[in-house]
Amino acid sequence: MKNLIQVEVFRVLYEPTTKSNLVILKEVEGQRLLPLSIGIFEAEAIARALHGIKYERPLTHDLLRNIIKEMGGSLEKVIINDLKDNVFYARLIIRKNGELLSVDARPSDSICVATLWGCPIFVGTHVMEKAGIEMDELPPEEEPDEGPPEGYA
Secondary structure (H helix, E strand, O other): OOOEEEEEEEEEEEEOOOOEEEEEEEEOOOOOEEEEEEOHHHHHHHHHHHOOOOOOOOOHHHHHHHHHHHOOEEEEEEEEEEEEOOEEEEEEEEEEOOEEEEEEEOHHHHHHHHHHHOOOEEEEHHHHHHHOEOHHHOOOOOOOOOOOOOOOO
16 A cells, blocks of 8 residues: 555553653564654553453443444554654444444554554554654663552452
8 A cells, every 4th residue: 555554563662751651563574663652551552452351241442343334334454644743543444334434543543442442553654754763762671570560469
């Protein structure tokens, strides 16, 4: 697809210096990374989807997937299509009755639903050029601590 780069979820992490959660996307056919700051609930939902962890009742992203399915649609792909004033924008591309529908969505939600659905994620070339980083710019992954994080029982 012209002007689009296919990516996959490379890592979901907590970055202690900025106290933010990040999802790191990596080019499928390259080494550039795209870090996106996301909320803690979205980080947990993406990690859960990556590891196939299911809950007894549907969570919000499961609900969105279920609604699309029940309405006769399927998620074709997700496109992170823009970056304006340090805010990323994304589109869910849904196929229904042979038509493609494009729905505005937050990138974190889009990535989670794409991961649940197993559909491809793309980034606009101009977005990767503006915000992409090289592999060696990524902070090293910390070793997991034994036991729960401080402040948790």
